[in-house]
Amino acid sequence: MDVDIENTRLGVPGPVNVHPRVLRALAKPVYYHRTPEFRKIYGEVLEMYNEIIGGKNALTTAFMGTGTAAMEAAVAYMVDENTTVISLVNGKFSHRLMEIAKRHSKNVIVKEYERGKAVKPEDVEELISDNPGAVVTLTHNETSTAVLNPLPEIIKVVHKYDGYVIADGITSVGGDYVFFDKREIDVLISGSQKCLGMPPGLSFVSLSERARERVNEIYRERGKPYYVDLVKHIKKAQQNDTPYTASVSLIYAAHEALKMILEEGLEARVMRHRKVGETFRRAFPKLGLKLFAEKGYYSNTVTAALPPEGISAEDIRKRVLEKGIIIAGGQERLKGKIIRVSHMNLTNVREVIMILGALDLSLKELGHKHDPGKRMESVYEVRL
Numbered sequence: 001m002d003v004d005i006e007n008t009r010l011g012v013p014g015p016v017n018v019h020p021r022v023l024r025a026l027a028k029p030v031y032y033h034r035t036p037e038f039r040k041i042y043g044e045v046l047e048m049y050n051e052i053i054g055g056k057n058a059l060t061t062a063f064m065g066t067g068t069a070a071m072e073a074a075v076a077y078m079v080d081e082n083t084t085v086i087s088l089v090n091g092k093f094s095h096r097l098m099e100i101a102k103r104h105s106k107n108v109i110v111k112e113y114e115r116g117k118a119v120k121p122e123d124v125e126e127l128i129s130d131n132p133g134a135v136v137t138l139t140h141n142e143t144s145t146a147v148l149n150p151l152p153e154i155i156k157v158v159h160k161y162d163g164y165v166i167a168d169g170i171t172s173v174g175g176d177y178v179f180f181d182k183r184e185i186d187v188l189i190s191g192s193q194k195c196l197g198m199p200p201g202l203s204f205v206s207l208s209e210r211a212r213e214r215v216n217e218i219y220r221e222r223g224k225p226y227y228v229d230l231v232k233h234i235k236k237a238q239q240n241d242t243p244y245t246a247s248v249s250l251i252y253a254a255h256e257a258l259k260m261i262l263e264e265g266l267e268a269r270v271m272r273h274r275k276v277g278e279t280f281r282r283a284f285p286k287l288g289l290k291l292f293a294e295k296g297y298y299s300n301t302v303t304a305a306l307p308p309e310g311i312s313a314e315d316i317r318k319r320v321l322e323k324g325i326i327i328a329g330g331q332e333r334l335k336g337k338i339i340r341v342s343h344m345n346l347t348n349v350r351e352v353i354m355i356l357g358a359l360d361l362s363l364k365e366l367g368h369k370h371d372p373g374k375r376m377e378s379v380y381e382v383r384l
């Protein structure tokens with residue numbers, strides 16, 4: 001089957017459909033980044049970003065690389081060889097944070113969870129009470145399993161034992177609340193191509209003052225990665241500047257995308273993401289799709305489901321793609337076992353009707369016998 005890649009709707013959890021306003025910003029002529037004009041734009045990007053994360057006090061920098069660059073910078077500058085790291089692993093991306101941590105510390109304690117399950121604060125307490133001051137890594141929203149981890153409770157436990165939290169907010173920032181200052185997040189990571197509604201290629205790291213002190217201490221002790229030098233980036237960002245050449249076009253896109261988020265209003269945006277998520281979660285079981293994430297820990301930006309008995313997840317994806325929409329499958333040990341539908345950035349009634357309709361028809365073509373009344377109900381029972 002030939003796929004028209006310029007006219008396929010994205011239903012994957014990143015990259016997401018990008019608004020034409022943001023695409024037009026990408027087409028602006030490139031300008032020299034070492035100028036007051038560009039610094040003004042970059043400064044506004046950082047300011048708008050901090051507003052979105054609720055981080056008036058956050059020390060934020062962008063990285064000219066995807067989310068993993070930010071993950072690497074955050075871990076490398078918070079952790080040295082002798083740091084005890086507690087890596088909470090319940091999916092592919094928290095696993096990646098753990099792998100990065102293992103490159104920087106000899107002492108990484110791994111707490112693995114069955115995929116689909118959320119991290120439990122009581123487990124964290126058990127581990128950190130024996131290792132006060134440890135650095136804890138986790139994903140806020142684990143994209144690979146559609147689980148939203150209880151970040152506020154985890155932060156409380158970690159701080160009780162003087163530890164630090166590195167939270168990957170790559171699929172929560174811009175789609176769900178993170179409340180950087182209020183929740184006292186130490187280190188927050190995010191990426192451009194998810195709920196922030198930009199193309200891939202940019203990422204962000206924000207530090208609390210307490211985390212910055214630690215980063216500076218570690219930096220003094222020994223050399224750290226050069227390109228993703230967090231200390232240099234933060235220092236430059238405070239002057240609205242970048243250590244190396246800025247991805248000028250992506251910064252223009254970021255400026256427009258962040259402006260759009262603030263125009264919509266963070267609260268309205270988060271509510272929209274929540275409602276769309278709820279709609280998918282109500283509809284999926286009626287189509288025979290079993291929600292994958294643990295009840296009570298559902299992500300508001302992505303939904304994962306097991307296919308009905310006897311139908312393959314990959315066949316569902318193929319049939320949906322034939323209808324012009326690309327949805328995601330499982331990753332790592334979940335490859336071929338689940339489907340994942342994103343509801344990030346622009347998703348609204350149109351996407352819900354389109355994706356549910358395409359899933360409905362695809363399942364019917366694959367021989368799934370669900371009650372047709374229920375099927376139609378699930379497609380049109382959109383309460384947004």
Ligand SMILES: Cc1ncc(COP(=O)(O)O)c(C=O)c1O
Nearest residue numbers: 066067068093139143170171191
């Ligand atoms: C939660 C999470 N962390 C990290 C990443 C990796 O980001 P990137 O692929 O932009 O490097 C992703 C990408 O899907 C993600 O969803």
